[in-house]
Amino acid sequence: MALTTTAVVDTALDLLREAGLPGMSMRTLATRLGVQPSALYWHVPSKQALLTAVAERILAAMGPVDPGASAADDLRAVGAALRAAVTGVPDGAEIVALGLAAGATNPVADAVEGACARHGLGERAPGLTTALTAYVVGLSLEEQTHHNLTVADPATPPVEFDARFEQGLAALLAGVPA
Structure with a gap:
């Protein structure tokens, strides 16, 4: 799967459905996506921005x-x-x-x-x-x-x-x- 903002938000939402907020860290998200945590920041500038995008979804x-x-x-x-x-x-x-x-x-x-x-x-x-x-x-x-x-x-x-x-x-x- 190509790493896009949509993929990052979709995967974050999947993690939330599986484990709630305590189970959704940037490191866990990066592992799930098969990338280094730093790669996420090309698509979302912070965890706050990620959670805002998830909230909108x-x-x-x-x-x-x-x-x-x-x-x-x-x-x-x-x-x-x-x-x-x-x-x-x-x-x-x-x-x-x-x-x-x-x-x-x-x-x-x-x-x-x-x-x-x-x-x-x-x-x-x-x-x-x-x-x-x-x-x-x-x-x-x-x-x-x-x-x-x-x-x-x-x-x-x-x-x-x-x-x-x-x-x-x-x-x-x-x-x-x-």
């Missing part, structure tokens, strides 16, 4: 969200798509939080802006983007951390994250027309 998995009957339906669908994308990769919430802090493109912004425009709430799009992204990534981080704790200690009390997600999303969207 995770976020891209959201895909388009079909318009709903109401603004609240649209925003629920955006939240559900974001949660599925973020929790679909071990430690995905941590990586996405890191990537967003570093300037990764956030497709939630376009999805929320579109929903708000369709329902006459355009001025609320920036705040709803921030609130929805922070809520979903934050709860997903808690969910993935809880999962990691239960692997380490099976006696960890269970938590029903699907119900918590729905309840929190309902509270967050309480002021949005249904």
Whole structure:
């Protein structure tokens, strides 16, 4: 396989799916790609840049969200798509939080802006983007951390994250027309 930025990001994502963030080092990535670690830096300037690219790939998995009957339906669908994308990769919430802090493109912004425009709430799009992204990534981080704790200690009390997600999303969207 030719060493390209796409190959580096694809392989990093594969490593994350196999071993989570603790198992994804630049050295491990280079070994998997059959190159010296220094070769990676021709394609990504730092591990931070690599994780930002991986975050964008995770976020891209959201895909388009079909318009709903109401603004609240649209925003629920955006939240559900974001949660599925973020929790679909071990430690995905941590990586996405890191990537967003570093300037990764956030497709939630376009999805929320579109929903708000369709329902006459355009001025609320920036705040709803921030609130929805922070809520979903934050709860997903808690969910993935809880999962990691239960692997380490099976006696960890269970938590029903699907119900918590729905309840929190309902509270967050309480002021949005249904």
